[in-house]
Amino acid sequence: MPITTLATVQDTRMLTESVCKMVLFSPELARLAKPGQFVHIKCGGESLLRRPISICDVQEDTLTLVLERKGAGTQYLAERRAGDTLDLLGPLGNGFELPDGKLLLVGGGIGVPPLLYAAKRAKGADAVLGFKTKSAIILEEEFQSACGETAVVTDDGSYRLHGNVTVPLREMLHRGGYAGVLACGPRAMLRAVAEVCAAFKVPCQVSMEERMGCGVGACLVCVCETEKEGERAMSRVCKDGPVFRAEEVCW
Amino acid sequence: MANLNVTFAGVPFKTPVVVASGTFGFGREYGEMFDLNQLGGICVKGLTLHPRLGNPPPRIAETPMGILNSVGLQNPGVDRFIKEEMPFLKTLNTNIIANISGNTVEEYAEMAEKLSDAGVDIIEVNISCPNVKAGGAAFGTSCDAAASVTRAVRRISRVPVMVKLTPNVTDIAEIARAVEDAGADALSLINTLLGMRIDITTRRPVLHNNTGGLSGPAVFPVAVRMVWQVRDAVKIPICGMGGIMTGEDAVEMMLAGADIVSVGTALFQDPLAAIRVTEGIARYLEKMNIENVTEISGKVLLN
Numbered sequence: 001m002p003i004t005t006l007a008t009v010q011d012t013r014m015l016t017e018s019v020c021k022m023v024l025f026s027p028e029l030a031r032l033a034k035p036g037q038f039v040h041i042k043c044g045g046e047s048l049l050r051r052p053i054s055i056c057d058v059q060e061d062t063l064t065l066v067l068e069r070k071g072a073g074t075q076y077l078a079e080r081r082a083g084d085t086l087d088l089l090g091p092l093g094n095g096f097e098l099p100d101g102k103l104l105l106v107g108g109g110i111g112v113p114p115l116l117y118a119a120k121r122a123k124g125a126d127a128v129l130g131f132k133t134k135s136a137i138i139l140e141e142e143f144q145s146a147c148g149e150t151a152v153v154t155d156d157g158s159y160r161l162h163g164n165v166t167v168p169l170r171e172m173l174h175r176g177g178y179a180g181v182l183a184c185g186p187r188a189m190l191r192a193v194a195e196v197c198a199a200f201k202v203p204c205q206v207s208m209e210e211r212m213g214c215g216v217g218a219c220l221v222c223v224c225e226t227e228k229e230g231e232r233a234m235s236r237v238c239k240d241g242p243v244f245r246a247e248e249v250c251w
Numbered sequence: 252m253a254n255l256n257v258t259f260a261g262v263p264f265k266t267p268v269v270v271a272s273g274t275f276g277f278g279r280e281y282g283e284m285f286d287l288n289q290l291g292g293i294c295v296k297g298l299t300l301h302p303r304l305g306n307p308p309p310r311i312a313e314t315p316m317g318i319l320n321s322v323g324l325q326n327p328g329v330d331r332f333i334k335e336e337m338p339f340l341k342t343l344n345t346n347i348i349a350n351i352s353g354n355t356v357e358e359y360a361e362m363a364e365k366l367s368d369a370g371v372d373i374i375e376v377n378i379s380c381p382n383v384k385a386g387g388a389a390f391g392t393s394c395d396a397a398a399s400v401t402r403a404v405r406r407i408s409r410v411p412v413m414v415k416l417t418p419n420v421t422d423i424a425e426i427a428r429a430v431e432d433a434g435a436d437a438l439s440l441i442n443t444l445l446g447m448r449i450d451i452t453t454r455r456p457v458l459h460n461n462t463g464g465l466s467g468p469a470v471f472p473v474a475v476r477m478v479w480q481v482r483d484a485v486k487i488p489i490c491g492m493g494g495i496m497t498g499e500d501a502v503e504m505m506l507a508g509a510d511i512v513s514v515g516t517a518l519f520q521d522p523l524a525a526i527r528v529t530e531g532i533a534r535y536l537e538k539m540n541i542e543n544v545t546e547i548s549g550k551v552l553l554n
Contacts, residue, residue, distance in 0.1 A: 004284075042520060048519070049311075211310070213311050213519050214274070214522075216281065217280040218275050218276035219519065220325045221320060223308050225307070
C-alpha cells in the first residue's frame with residue numbers, strides 16, 4: 001500500500017555530469033520498499049507532475065535514488081541539498097520477483113540503478129552493465145561488491161568491452177547456472193535481452209519505462225502493450241509493472 | 252462546522268467535491284490511500300459499450316502548470332464494469348457517477364439503460380472527449396447532435412442525466428441551452444482543451460496521438476469563465492471543473508456558478524487533493540461565517 005511522506009535529503013552527489021545520487025531519510029519507505037519498485041516525487045516550480053524514480057538501494061532508514069537530470073523536474077530534484085525535504089509517494093509498482101538461485105542482472109544507462117537493490121536481495125547475482133561511454137559509467141564498484149561477476153560494456157569501446165550488453169549476456173547464459181535474468185534499460189536493449197533469454201530458455205523480467213501521470217494505476221497514461229494467455233491489454237507500467245515478464249510484452 | 256451538504260439534480264451529496272472521470276479509475280487505487288466515503292462522489296473512468304484499448308503511448312505531456320493527455324477511452328466496456336466494478340462501488344457510501352461515451356446515439360442510450368439498472372446515482376454523458384475519432388466531442392460541438400444524445404439518454408435513464416460539455420466550441424452557452432432544452436438534469440464542464448506539444452529535437456509531437464486534452468491549473472481561468480457563462484444561460488445545476496487544486500479554487504468555481512465541483516488533475520500531484528479541497532471549502536465558509544455551502548453558488552458580484 002503506497003504512502004505519501006516527507007523525506008529529508010541526507011546527501012547528494014553527482015556521479016556523472018548529468019546523473020545524481022541522492023540519499024533520503026525515510027524509515028517508513030525503507031521498510032516497505034522492494035527491489036524494482038519506485039517512488040513518485042513532487043517537484044517544485046511549474047512541474048505539475050511528480051517524477052517516477054526507481055529505488056536504487058535501501059539501508060536501514062534510508063533510500064538511495066540515482067536519477068538523470070533531463071528536464072525541469074529532474075533538474076529541481078538534482079538541485080536538492082542535505083536538509084531539504086521531498087514529498088514522496090511510494091513505494092509504487094510491483095517490483096522484481098526474486099526466484100531462488102543465481103540471477104543475471106542486465107542494466108543499460110540510467111536503467112542500471114534499480115538492479116543494485118535486486119543484487120543485494122538476490123541469492124547470488126552476476127551483472128552486465130552497459131553505458132554509452134566511459135564518462136557515463138555509474139555504480140560499477142557497488143555492483144562489483146554486490147555481485148560475483150560484473151561485466152561492463154560501452155557503446156564506443158572507451159572502457160572495458162566494446163559493444164552492447166547482449167555479447168557478455170550470451171556468454172554468461174551459455175555458461176549457464178542462472179535461475180533468471182532481470183533487465184532494466186532502454187526499450188531496444190530490453191527487447192534484445194528478451195530475445196537472447198528466449199533463445200536460452202531462461203526466464204526474463206524487464207522493467208519498463210513510460211511517461212507517467214498518477215503513478216498509482218488510476219489514470220491509464222503509462223501503458224505498455226502486453227499479451228497474456230491470448231488476451232491483448234494495455235497494462236499500466238506504474239501498477240501492473242514496471243516489471244513485466246519479457247514474453248508478455250508486445251515489442 | 253459549516254454545512255457541506257448539497258442536493259444536486261435531486262441527488263444528495265454530503266460534500267460538493269467529486270473526483271473527475273479519467274483521473275480516478277474505478278476508485279480502487281486511491282481507495283488504498285484514503286477513505287473514499289469522504290468524497291461527495293466518484294465519476295468513474297469513461298465507459299464505452301465495447302472494451303477499448305485506447306491510444307498507444309506516450310499518452311501524456313507536461314506543460315507549465317498543466318498536462319496534455321490522450322488516453323483514448325481505454326476501458327473494459329460497460330458490461331465488465333457492471334460485473335466487476337459495480338459490486339465494489341456499491342459498498343461505498345458516496346455517489347457513483349458513470350461517465351459514458353458512444354459512437355452513436357443508440358450506443359449512449361444502450362449504456363444508459365444498463366447503468367440505470369446497475370444502480371449508479373447519476374449518468375454523466377461525455378460528448379466532449381477530444382481523444383477519439385468517432386463520437387466524443389463530435390456530439391458536443393453541435394447543438395443538434397448534443398440535444399439528440401441528451402434526449403435519447405434522458406428518455407431511457409432512470410437516474411439523473413448530467414451532460415459533460417467541451418470547451419472547444421465558439422459559444423458554450425448555446426450548447427448548454429440546447430442540452431437543457433433536450434432534458435438534461437445537470438451539466439458538467441469543462442472537459443479538456445485541445446492542445447499539442449512538439450519535441451523540437453525530433454520534430455515529432457510528444458503525444459503519439461499528436462494532440463491531446465489540456466487540464467490542470469493552466470485551464471482554470473477558462474473553466475471559471477465558461478461556468479460563469481453557462482450559469483447565466485441555464486437553470487439546471489452545474490458541476491464545475493478544470494484545474495481546481497485548492498479549496499480556494501473550488502470556492503471561486505462555485506462563486507462563478509458551480510453547485511458542485513470536480514477535482515481531477517490535482518490528484519496526480521497530491522493523491523489526497525479532493526480531501527484537502529473539501530477541507531479548504533469548509534475553512535472558507537467558517538472564516539466568512541457562511542452556514543451552508545449552497546449559499547455561495549453563483550454569488551459572484553460582477554463589476
